[in-house]
Amino acid sequence: xxxxxxxxxxGAPADVAVGPTETLLDVLRDRLGFTGAKRGCETGDCGAxxxxxxxxSVRSCITLALTxxxxxxxxxxxxxxxxxxxPLQQAFHDHxxxxxxxxxxxxxxSLAELLEKNPEPCRDxxxxxxxxxxxxxxxxxxxxxxxxxxxxxxxxxxxxx
Amino acid sequence: xxxxxxxARMKRYGGxxxxxxxxxFVDDLRAPGMLAAKVLRxxxxxxxxxxIDTSAARGLPGVAAVITAxxxxxxxxxxxxxxxxxxxxxxxxxxxxxxxxxxAIDEDTAREAxxxxxxxxxxxxxxxxxxxxxxxxxxxxxxxxxLFLFGPHPFMYAGEKPCREICxxxxxxxxxxxxxxxxxxxxxxxxxxxxxxxxxxxxxxxxDGSLTVHTMSQHPWLHRMELCAVLQMAPHRVRSxxxxxxxxxxxxxxxxxxxxxxxxxxxxxxxxxxxWTRQEELLYSTHRGAWRIRFRDAVTNDGRILARDVRSIxxxxxxxxxxxxxxxxxxxxxxxxxxxxxxxxxGYLVYTNKxxxxxxxxxxxxxxxxxxxxxxNRIAAELGMDPLELRxxxxxxxxxxxxxxxxxxxxxxxxxxxxxARAAGIELPAHLQAMSxxxxxxxx
Amino acid sequence: xxxxxxxxxxxxxxxxxxxxxxxxxxxxELRPDGGADLLLGSVDLGQGSTTVLAQMAAHxxxxxxDCISVHAMxxxxxxxxxxxWGSRLTYVAGNAxxxxxxxxxQCLLEAAAPLLKASAVELDxxxxxxxxxxxxxxxxxxxxxxxxxxxxxxxxxxxxxMRLPDFTTGxxxxxxxxxxxxxxxxVEVDTETGEVDLLRLACAYDAGRAINPMLVEGxxxxxxxxxxxxxxxxxxxxxxxxxxxxxxxxxxxIIPTAMDIPGIECRIHxxxxxxxxxxAKGIGEITAVVPHPAIAEAICNAIxxxxxxxxxxxxxILRALQR
Ligand code: FES
Ligand code: FES
Numbered sequence: 012x013x014x015x016x017x018x019x020x021x022g023a024p025a026d027v028a029v030g031p032t033e034t035l036l037d038v039l040r041d042r043l044g045f046t047g048a049k050r051g052c053e054t055g056d057c058g059a060x061x062x063x064x065x066x067x068s069v070r071s072c073i074t075l076a077l078t079x080x081x082x083x084x085x086x087x088x089x090x091x092x093x094x095x096x097x098p099l100q101q102a103f104h105d106h107x108x109x110x111x112x113x114x115x116x117x118x119x120x121s122l123a124e125l126l127e128k129n130p131e132p133c134r135d136x137x138x139x140x141x142x143x144x145x146x147x148x149x150x151x152x153x154x155x156x157x158x159x160x161x162x163x164x165x166x167x168x169x170x171x172x
Numbered sequence: 173x174x175x176x177x178x179x180a181r182m183k184r185y186g187g188x189x190x191x192x193x194x195x196x197f198v199d200d201l202r203a204p205g206m207l208a209a210k211v212l213r214x215x216x217x218x219x220x221x222x223x224i225d226t227s228a229a230r231g232l233p234g235v236a237a238v239i240t241a242x243x244x245x246x247x248x249x250x251x252x253x254x255x256x257x258x259x260x261x262x263x264x265x266x267x268x269x270x271x272x273x274x275x276a277i278d279e280d281t282a283r284e285a286x287x288x289x290x291x292x293x294x295x296x297x298x299x300x301x302x303x304x305x306x307x308x309x310x311x312x313x314x315x316x317x318x319l320f321l322f323g324p325h326p327f328m329y330a331g332e333k334p335c336r337e338i339c340x341x342x343x344x345x346x347x348x349x350x351x352x353x354x355x356x357x358x359x360x361x362x363x364x365x366x367x368x369x370x371x372x373x374x375x376x377x378x379x380d381g382s383l384t385v386h387t388m389s390q391h392p393w394l395h396r397m398e399l400c401a402v403l404q405m406a407p408h409r410v411r412s413x414x415x416x417x418x419x420x421x422x423x424x425x426x427x428x429x430x431x432x433x434x435x436x437x438x439x440x441x442x443x444x445x446x447x448w449t450r451q452e453e454l455l456y457s458t459h460r461g462a463w464r465i466r467f468r469d470a471v472t473n474d475g476r477i478l479a480r481d482v483r484s485i486x487x488x489x490x491x492x493x494x495x496x497x498x499x500x501x502x503x504x505x506x507x508x509x510x511x512x513x514x515x516x517x518x519g520y521l522v523y524t525n526k527x528x529x530x531x532x533x534x535x536x537x538x539x540x541x542x543x544x545x546x547x548x549n550r551i552a553a554e555l556g557m558d559p560l561e562l563r564x565x566x567x568x569x570x571x572x573x574x575x576x577x578x579x580x581x582x583x584x585x586x587x588x589x590x591x592x593a594r595a596a597g598i599e600l601p602a603h604l605q606a607m608s609x610x611x612x613x614x615x616x
Numbered sequence: 617x618x619x620x621x622x623x624x625x626x627x628x629x630x631x632x633x634x635x636x637x638x639x640x641x642x643x644x645e646l647r648p649d650g651g652a653d654l655l656l657g658s659v660d661l662g663q664g665s666t667t668v669l670a671q672m673a674a675h676x677x678x679x680x681x682d683c684i685s686v687h688a689m690x691x692x693x694x695x696x697x698x699x700x701w702g703s704r705l706t707y708v709a710g711n712a713x714x715x716x717x718x719x720x721x722q723c724l725l726e727a728a729a730p731l732l733k734a735s736a737v738e739l740d741x742x743x744x745x746x747x748x749x750x751x752x753x754x755x756x757x758x759x760x761x762x763x764x765x766x767x768x769x770x771x772x773x774x775x776x777x778m779r780l781p782d783f784t785t786g787x788x789x790x791x792x793x794x795x796x797x798x799x800x801x802x803v804e805v806d807t808e809t810g811e812v813d814l815l816r817l818a819c820a821y822d823a824g825r826a827i828n829p830m831l832v833e834g835x836x837x838x839x840x841x842x843x844x845x846x847x848x849x850x851x852x853x854x855x856x857x858x859x860x861x862x863x864x865x866x867x868x869x870i871i872p873t874a875m876d877i878p879g880i881e882c883r884i885h886x887x888x889x890x891x892x893x894x895x896a897k898g899i900g901e902i903t904a905v906v907p908h909p910a911i912a913e914a915i916c917n918a919i920x921x922x923x924x925x926x927x928x929x930x931x932x933i934l935r936a937l938q939r
Contacts, residue, residue: 040200041202046193046196046197046199046200047192047193047194048193049197049199049368049369049418050199050370050447051368051369051370051450052450052865052866053449053450054450054865054866054867056450056865056866056867057368057450057866059368086193087191087192087193088192088193088194091192096188096191096192099191100188100191100192101188101191103187103190103191104183104184104187104188104190104191105183106830107181107183107184107187107830107831107833107834108191109184109187109190109191109662110184110419110662110663110664110834110838111367111368111369111416111417111418111419111420111661111662112187112189112190112191112195112416112418112662113197113367113368113369113418113419113662114368115190115191115193116193119191119193137874138874138875139875141873141874142873142874142875143873144873144874145368145866145871145873146368146874147365147366147367147368147419147421147838147842147871148368148419148662148663148834148838149834149837149838149841150834150836150837150838150839150840150841150842150877150880151837151841151873151874151877152833152837152877152880153833153834153837154874155874177671177672177674177675177681178671178672178675178825178827178894179825179826179827179828179829180671180828181828181829181830182667182670182671182681182828182830183667183830184664184667184831185660185664185666185667185670185686186666217859267859300857300858300859301857301858302857304857324783324784324786337786338786338787356924357924358924358925359924359925359926360846360925360926361850361851361852361853361856361925361926361927362851362852362853362856363845363846363850363851363852364850364852364869366850366866366869366871389659389699390659390661390699390700390701391659391697391698391699391700391701392657392659392689392690392691392699393657393691393696393697393698393699394698394699396691410691411690411691411692412690412691413689413690413691413692414659414689414690415689415690416689417659417660417661417662417689418662419661419662420661420662420700421661421842422701424661425699425701450864450865450866451864451865454852454862454863454864454865454869455862455864459852462853462856462857487857500634501630501634504630504634504790504791505628505629505630508626509626509627509628509796524857526853526859531701533839533842533900533901533904534629534901534902534904534905535701535702535901537627537628537629537901537905538843538846538901538904538905538908541625541627541905541906541908541909542908542909542912542926544909545625545626545627545906545909545910545913546909546912546913546924548625549623549624549625549909549913549916550922553922559623559624559913560624563624563626563798567626568628574791576781576786576787576788576790577781577782577785577787577788577789577790578788578789578790578791579789580794581890582793582794582824582887582888582889582890582897583794583796583887584796584822584885584887585626585628585796585798587796587822587885587887588626588796588797588798588820588821588822588883588885589626589798589820591798591820591883591885592624592798592799592800592818592819592820592883593800594883595800595818595819595820595881595882595883596622596800596802596816596818596881597818598800609887
């Protein structure tokens with residue numbers, strides 16, 4: 012049995028027929044081609060699949076697709092504004108905050124939520140915001156550096172949230 | 173020339189793609205008509221697969237192919253002459269070893285098909301403890317025995333010796349003139365690479381029977397060779413693409429998903445993706461093997477190490493693969509970065525019924541360092557000496573010769589120790605601050 | 617009670633394969649737009665090899681870094697590389713890239729010489745322009761020279777010299793470019809719960825020559841935190857040697873998170889290797905070879921009891937304190 016799911020992804024409407032057990036991650040990646048959110052564990056532990064639902068970060072691998080009916084989903088692909096990278100995306104690049112890049116989309120989405128809520132975070136706020144995002148490459152230091160740099164940027168608000 | 177480029181903090185090549193979520197990892201790729209693969213794994217750690225019946229699975233709607241050992245042209249893979257691992261096993265050596273594989277329209281169907289495969293296994297006693305595995309009468313992990321046999325020389329691995337042995341000087345002499353003998357045994361657990369990207373392969377066949385393999389290999393050239401041996405295909409008929417890899421650390425130094433995805437793609441004529449779950453990754457992929465390392469040192473009261481006797485045992489899991497190389501780099505460094513005249517090092521590689529232990533960041537040296545540095549700290553404590561000073565006075569210098577015969581140049585151990593102390597805010601006494609890696613003038 | 621302790625460790629790691637002979641290759645083609653295509657067989661796993669290899673190519677060619685396009689990791693495109701392991705790419709593939717770039721540069725200068733009515737030895741390339749040292753008037757953009765010339769390309773190949781050990785003694789001069797490192801850790805242990813807070817980690821590594829210090833720091837920080845996991849948290853077989861109770865998810869196989877990491881003070885030391893490109897040594901693995909014994913020692917130092925087994929979990933600490 013499939014149900015019609017209508018929601019927006021990065022500001023654009025999407026309608027997909029989904030089964031009751033399909034996850035938001037499956038729908039985003041396999042149906043709609045938003046592969047920015049990564050599949051790192053599928054148990055809600057690694058944060059690689061993090062997206063925003065109405066501005067709140069969720070683990071899309073443990074979110075049933077049908078629960079986002081009528082809601083606004085933002086993935087890492089939707090954070091750029093006016094063709095310019097989100098300040099976090101730029102800061103990640105400038106500060107060497109991604110190595111393999113597999114955790115990067117989830118990290119950036121989690122931190123984008125933080126900057127929306129708290130425009131002047133301290134390093135501990137940034138640490139707490141990514142507490143559920145695992146990274147095996149960087150040791151997190153440069154990720155936190157990048158978050159602080161983005162927080163200092165005048166355009167820290169990103170795309171549709 | 174633009175000299176400022178060397179030593180410059182240039183931004184990562186492709187880094188903005190990472191941040192934009194645009195980097196395409198293997199699991200981000202799709203191909204028209206793509207099938208999903210799943211693998212039936214052995215429920216037992218040791219046994220013989222007597223019979224396997226895949227007819228019901230093949231009959232399930234949505235299933236495109238089911239393969240077993242009989243479908244693998246050359247059912248053995250691994251590096252070069254040490255290739256010893258079956259793609260799909262009949263003689264089972266660890267729990268979770270692949271027995272059969274399914275390609276179906278989606279993962280759910282493939283999973284359902286696995287449940288329809290009937291297997292008949294004669295279970296045999298397994299052995300997990302390397303010490304037990306070394307004892308007489310232990311269950312045999314492999315018909316030839318549980319010890320990897322070393323050649324006379326590190327690059328002639330297959331031979332008759334139960335361990336790799338490196339000796340220099342005379343242990344007897346060293347121990348005869350010691351003020352004290354200090355012993356320690358150190359153990360370190362198996363560790364998973366835990367790269368954030370799980371194993372995945374997308375194999376895409378072409379109408380002419382050639383194959384493109386989108387993989388996540390740390391060395392696509394060597395893996396292509398291994399893969400072509402399995403498929404019995406000429407290497408130029410297989411293209412191996414490893415465009416973006418989501419972390420490796422040694423975990424992608426051995427083929428994981430490629431052979432099964434490739435076999436199913438060739439069998440069905442359709443693209444096949446096999447992606448491992450995190451659970452499979454943790455339970456069945458390669459890992460940093462566990463070690464047990466014993467030190468026995470002859471030491472003087474002023475902190476010189478006259479002799480060092482080390483015995484290391486590596487739990488290699490069920491297959492050989494690069495384990496022998498790991499033993500070699502381990503044995504070459506386990507006495508530590510310290511000038512010691514009399515040394516004996518013995519490294520054993522033991523097979524157990526675990527998934528194969530393979531390469532991981534630090535390849536035998538990481539584990540060597542844990543044991544050796546812990547022993548150094550034990551010595552410092554027993555002598556009541558500053559552990560930093562103990563290291564500085566024993567540290568390798570230019571011109572020193574290692575137990576394996578290597579003559580050292582561009583040595584910087586004293587300097588990095590001094591720099592680390594500075595970084596930690598520790599002030600070194602003048603005589604230690606004045607030391608350097610300059611070649612020694614007197615004897616040791 | 618909270619108790620503090622410090623621990624120190626040192627280590628070394630050889631670059632590339634012991635005994636040598638592991639080959640990497642590179643091809644560089646200059647494009648008529650002034651850029652260059654760098655063809656490699658080498659895979660970047662995130663450590664940053666593509667970046668440092670592009671830096672070397674741009675440096676040798678005298679063109680801007682962002683004019684280099686790297687095409688790698690595809691057996692249909694790039695030449696052979698023995699692989700990404702043994703901390704070998706900066707060193708081995710680096711030497712191949714430098715050789716390829718130098719050949720391409722020479723090829724370009726020879727093609728440009730008649731166009732600039734000069735001899736190739738007088739010419740230099742800087743910031744995308746070919747200039748004559750003797751006559752500053754005579755200059756030409758790289759793009760123009762490439763456009764007016766036959767294919768400008770360079771090939772490079774490098775393998776560390778074969779140094780096989782002696783067949784009878786099993787010994788020899790087998791290592792290449794050993795890198796050196798040391799670390800000092802400080803921890804605070806809660807003796808009631810066994811919990812460990814890794815407060816600080818200071819470390820210094822010899823990179824030979826840091827081609828890109830930002831990426832070297834990334835290796836140091838990443839290596840430190842991976843080693844932290846090994847020292848304090850991670851075990852694939854908690855009931856070792858049996859395979860019972862194996863962790864199956866990231867909530868029972870715990871790797872360090874951003875909440876766990878210490879303050880990391882890292883220093884890069886540069887003791888050039890004679891054979892490495894610009895003196896570089898491999899830094900990828902040594903950074904995960906040194907910190908875990910320092911952390912383990914700091915814990916033992918804090919509680920005053922030796923535990924000779926990693927990971928040192930809270931359970932092991934409490935048991936050791938009861939002994
Ligand atoms: S994939 Fe969703 S948390 Fe790991
Ligand atoms: S950059 Fe590789 S996991 Fe974070």
